[in-house]
Amino acid sequence: MWSTSDEFDPQRAEVMARGCARPIKTASGVWVRCGSRIKSRCESCAELYRGDWAAIARSGIFDGPVESHRFYLLTLTAPSFGRVHRVPRDEGAKASRCGCGVVHRAKDGGLRGVPLDGATYDYAGQVAWNRDAGVLWDRTRRRLRDRWESVEFFIVREWQERGVLHMHVLLRLERAGAPDADTIRDGARSAVAFSKIDGAVVEWGEQADCQAFTADGNGAKTIWYLSKALNYVLKDVVPDGERAHPMVWAHQAALARAARAMRCSRECVPGDCRKAIHARFGSRSHVVSASRRTPHRPGWSFTGLTRSVQRRLRAEWVARQSEASAPASSAVASPALVAPVLERLADRTRRESRLNAAAAP
The missing domain is CATH 3.30.70.1910 (Alpha-Beta Plaits)
Incomplete structure (x- = not known):
């Protein structure tokens, strides 16, 4: 079970400071990232x-x-x-007359994909x-x-x-x-x-x-x-509401x-x-x-990498960090170490984004 709270909590504040916009609290009382896949809800978790x-x-x-x-x-x-409005994506692109009779420009991008006639679409x-x-x-x-x-x-x-x-x-x-x-x-x-x-x-x-x-x-x-x-x-x-044409709604x-x-x-x-x-x-x-690895197929990843494997590797990293930082008299790992490992992954994805940008035409 999960719950959210507006009360100030240092660990919650720490998770938010590392990028997660909407941390959630587990039943055991640990604040973790929300895990959203939608950027408008949490850009950091979507990037992970x-x-x-x-x-x-x-x-x-x-x-x-x-x-x-x-x-x-x-x-x-x-x-x-059904027929839809044809709008060029770039301002300098050659535009042809749309089915509505207008030659659209890139600034009309809010109309892209909107039906010419909603009644027959x-x-x-x-x-x-x-x-x-x-x-x-x-x-x-x-x-x-x-x-x-x-x-x-x-x-x-x-x-x-x-x-x-x-x-x-x-x-x-x-x-x-x-x-x-x-x-x-x-x-x-x-x-x-x-x-x-x-x-x-x-x-x-x-x-x-x-x-x-x-x-x-x-x-x-x-x-x-x-x-x-x-x-x-x-x-x-x-x-985006600020860019959308009324016909989009x-x-x-x-x-x-x-x-x-x-x-x-x-x-x-x-x-x-x-x-x-x-x-x-x-x-x-x-x-x-x-495609996944099976006894008879290699799957897409040559190394068998999946999101489950990535989650397991992150959990193992947390366990190693916990063992290294825990007092000699204590065998209990601090749940607050969950946030740093996710931040480390965020750093990795930011580096990958820079590499992807460098490869872009």
């Missing part, structure tokens, strides 16, 4: 989460025999659910696709492994402005028999699944891309790109209504169900995942 996953992503590329593998970055998108279809995207990815994964048994995955699920998920996937295959990037793209995009809720067909959109890269070439830039995508997925789906409200009216399972009673999927525009997936 991003750093853990970035380390796992790098492990699957740089910690093994890279010369015997080929690497790819695959991007898969959702289908269209398929909100129910979009939240249902978010709900069933996991089934579609599972079918895609199976299709790829049926053709190339050695393939391993690292997946980042990112929100588009229209409020639908798309996927960035790092792929690693043994070099012998590895195909070209277009073959992988076409094989993945052609996968089709059926919803476990209503039997509807679930498929990818027309836009898909796959690029091959090498660990000793543009591997660092690819990891930087994924790290940047991780930063995006740790943000709130709801846009109408779009968000319509998505929220559609998600509440959607069935999340065969037993779901819309309106009465309190599962988090109804508050996330239909999404039920973790934003990041990777």
